[in-house]
Amino acid sequence: MKNKIIFLFLLVFALALAACGGSTGGGDTGTFRVAVVMPSAINDLAFSQSMYDALIKIQTEMGGAEKFEIAYSDNMFVVEDAAAAIRDYATQGYNLIIAHGSQYGASLQEIAPDFPETSFAWGTAGDTFGLPNVFSYEALSQQGGYVNGVVAAALSQSGTLGVVGPIEVGDAKLYVDGFIAGAKAQNASIQVNVNYIGSFSDVALASEAAQTHADAGADVMTGSAQMVVGAIGVAEERGILWFGTQSNQASLAPSIVVASQVYDWTVVVNDIIAKIKSGTLGGEAYALSLENAGLLIEFNSDYNVPADVKDLAEKTIQGIKDGSITVNVGG
């Protein structure tokens, strides 16, 4: 008996979903439905969280779940699982499906043409595959890297900085290269030691890399991707300053995190939503920058940055915005 009721309920539910699916083309159903597939946890204090936080912010701005529905699948580190989830969401008629990871590109290229009425976005990448229903987005993370590098070099007493990188690709590489450029611009004789551990998830090796940087004399460190929690722990233990990126990492170690470059995808997602509502389902490549406020440098209020260093940071940010400082790395 109970089973029958559940079955009926599911049937009604499925029909309702199908009905929704049929009406997405117009985009005027009242509720904008977005689904996102992410490689790590929504609270990883890094890449995935940056997107999740942006969606929550948009939801609040738009007036809650009735106006803006969010569905997500996190910890999709297996690409095939992610592809299945993307296809699932597309079948369920979401207006916008975000594949939040450059590793999902090939899957998206295959799936998107099957759902011409649905809009897809993916990143970080600069390629829409020439498909009319795919947006792409990336972060000019070298800009915040540059600012962090300038401040790090200004704060360093030992003259040695350490960088714990994941894999030498994408926005992680841009960030690291920007950081080095900024540090060198501030102090040409500074030593920046860089180490890529070959993984986005190997917390143990990230921690060991940080120990090594400390042993090699670094008194300021930074790093990118979700495995840096291992490195931040070491930094805190050994009293080494830390600069974060992707999300605000101050909560992890309030006493040593100086500043974080924060990705705020709201500018990009808001624009994509506007485009979809006006009938354009893709074709544009976006980039977060300091100028469009997609990249923000957030100082940790618990850490006391000397006023002159903070001024220096502001000046650098301003310089990058107005073009008087060019960060000559990446694209």
Added chain:
Amino acid sequence: MISELFAGSVIIGILTSGIRLATPYLYAAIGETLGQRSGVLNLGVDGIMLMGAFSGFYVVFATGNLWAGLLVAMLVGALMGLAMAFISVTLHAEQGISGIGVYLFGLGMSDLLFQKLVNNVETVRGFPEAPIPLLSKIPVIGEIFFSHNVLVYGAYLMVPLAWFVIHRTTLGLKIRAVGENPQAADTLGVSVAKIRYLTVTIGGVLSGIAGASLSIALLNVFQQNLTNGLGFIAIALVYFGGWRPGWVLAGSLLFSLINSLQVWVQVKGIPVPSDIAVMMPYLLTIVVLVLSSQRVRQPSALTKPFERAG
């Protein structure tokens, strides 16, 4: 630039970090050695480590009591080991498949519990460095060997202990007999099932400690898939070491030292592409494994469920 690697401080750094890195591998591999010597291949090590890592972390996170955390990690490891023993010894399940099942259970369950109970990146205050009095004062040697946390020392103590148990006790004789010729051992009145339950459960306890050594001593944090496949490397190290604790130690140290060497190579700015550098420990381990594979025979009854004839 290469010459910078031979500076005293760098060599000390490489050795110290290699000793520390080997810790989780040692616990897990020594535990696995015991199980395999009795004829049970447990591929679930990584999953047990994850459960140990999470449970230890959670107890410390909630209570701040490190020893309670370690104890709970051991208990959880023992339970997972018991489960593996039940599946492979009592139910005679295919060991490779059931081990992978145990791994997947640990991987998923530790993440689920983490999301339900903690659901945030949190850090804890783990086992502090505990320099051994006097010994740690010896120049160079003291820094390399005697300035670690207790779980690091414990890992190295496991090696002679395991060697002694396997080669110098009646229990060890029984373990080896059960792993080589369970029929004969059974005829002589040794309970094959009991011995295998014991070794696999102890293996589970050690895997639990291996996980805890990450989450409450070396990293002091928990994340989904914290071990990142480390348990599988530990199993490879058992083969590498030819099922003998001393050689398992040698393999763990080789792997870890090369890992810390490649970290230093990059930090010192020696122009080796990072992709090549991070491959080095794996590559070298495979090479040595291939070269040494003819050296020793594996326990004859390894992976074979025991059923009494007739």
